[in-house]
Each structure stands twice: as structure tokens, then as C-alpha cells.
Amino acid sequence: MHAGLLKNSVCCRKCGAMHLARKATTWRCSKRSCDTAQSVRAGTVFYHSRLPMSKLVMLIYYFAADEPASRVRQYVKVGWRAMTEWFNILRGFCSKEMLH
Template sequence: MPGRPKSTSFIVEEDELLTDEEILAEDWRLTQLIAETTRIESTLQWCARHRLIANRMICENCDDFGTLNRLSRRQDFYEWRCSHCNRSHTIRSKSIFESSNLSLQQILLIIYFWSNNHLQQTTVHELNVSNHTIIEWFSLLRELCEESVTQFNEELGGIDYMNNPITVEIDESYFFHRKYHRGRFTGGQWVFWGDWAWFKQMPNKTSSR
């Protein structure tokens, strides 16, 4: 990585990792995101800071820290390798990117288009990927949001800091299920969701969107 040894045990410094509140407070533009993810090194750093990939690797075999090494034959030109037992892991291990053949930048841009309510066909055209790929990714992102919503159990509304009742605008969506994010849709449930601007101000929360 720029300015660091060729082999290191982390992608970014620990104090560079963003909190949930810091991530939710960001307001990205497409040109910014493209500029941040043009080079693989800066893309890995961006993903690590936003905790989309592991910043460090602990070997499951010997509990030793792995080192980050550049390797041209790897998909993202880097890999984690345990210095003790020599086992290796991809940069994408146990992340949303793990099973995809798309570049990290392409996936991040798909997430950007989806989160900004762009049409599927617009995303297909802009990223020059197949319609099937975009449908799969858009479906996966909706499912991840569903999982996040079902885990969120705090009461909406209440009293604000001036002791006035809070009015929460809600919307509803119908979520379908697919086993392991594949195959036909089965079952489903209605989910009612509160005002996003108000939710962003709540403490101790996580979100996939």
C-alpha cells in the first residue's frame, strides 16, 4: 500500500476505521466514489475504512495474524497469508464481495446506484454489466436490508430533546425470501419503516444501506 511496507498486517491504521455514525453521516457523490476506487490500493483502503472487508486477518488454523501481500494472480492483486502456517485467504473472505467475479469498484458502484434509487437498466448501461447480474445484486441488497430491519428492535418515535412528541413518517415494503440468496422467491412479510432522516440520528445502530 502507498507509503507502507510491501508486507503488512493491516490495510489501514486502526484509528482510520469509521464508526457507524461516521459512515451514515457521509454524503458521497458518484465522481468522488469513482476517484476513490480507481486504483486497487485505494479501493482496498476505502473498503477497509468502511468495514466492508477485514482490515486484519487472524488465521483460523493457528490464530496468528496474517500479512497482506501483493500477488498478481489474485483477483484483487492482494492476499492475506499467515506467516506461521502459510495458509492464504482472499481479500474478499467473509465479505459481501466474496463470491463475485466483478471488480470491487463495480460492486461499490452497483451499491451506490441501488442506494440512490437508480433503475436497473440505468445501472446496466452505466456499468456495462449484464441485466442478470444487476437483478441479482439489487435483490441481494434488498435482502441484506431486510435482515438489518428485522434485527432492529428499538421503538420509533418517542419524545425529542425539547420534550415534544416525535412524529414519524412511515412507508411499507413487502420482502420476499430466497434461500442463500438464490432460487425462486418464497414467503415474505410486510415491513414498515420510519423516516430515514430521523433514523440516521439514532445512536448505536447498524445499517446495510
């Protein structure tokens, strides 16, 4: 199963292919003269989230492990609203995959 939560590759809007930067948080154009950059979150469900990717990955893990919400909130240190919103998003992805 490929959920497609993050993009495997991105094309530079100006001149072609991009590569992941060292810290893997941005795509950078392969041509030095272009200097185009784009967040790895751009065009994904994570784009508008202010949570760090590390917390988002933990939320996904605990959701998949079916951990109780009260424990997840303590482990990940996020508020009820953020956790509930992300669990609803993840439920939506799972439902969509099961219907296909």
C-alpha cells in the same frame, strides 16, 4: 451502521495474525515463514462473484442512490442477471438491518 460486508481482520489458520497485501486484494500472514494467503472476499457475500470489486462497489453505490436499473446497467456495464442478483442481495441486507 456496520453491515460487515468485508472483514476488518483475519487470523492465519496456521500461526496468527494476517495483514492486507499491498494491492489490498489478499490477506497475507505476517510471518514470512508461513506464507499463507487468503482472498479478502473469502467468507463474505462477494466470495463467489466474478465481478471485480470496483463494479460491486459501483452497484452498491447506485443501489443506495436509488438509480433506475436501466441506468445502473449502462453505468456499471453488467448484465441484467448480475445486476438483478446483486440488487436482491442488497435489498436483503437492507431488510435485515431494518428488522434489527
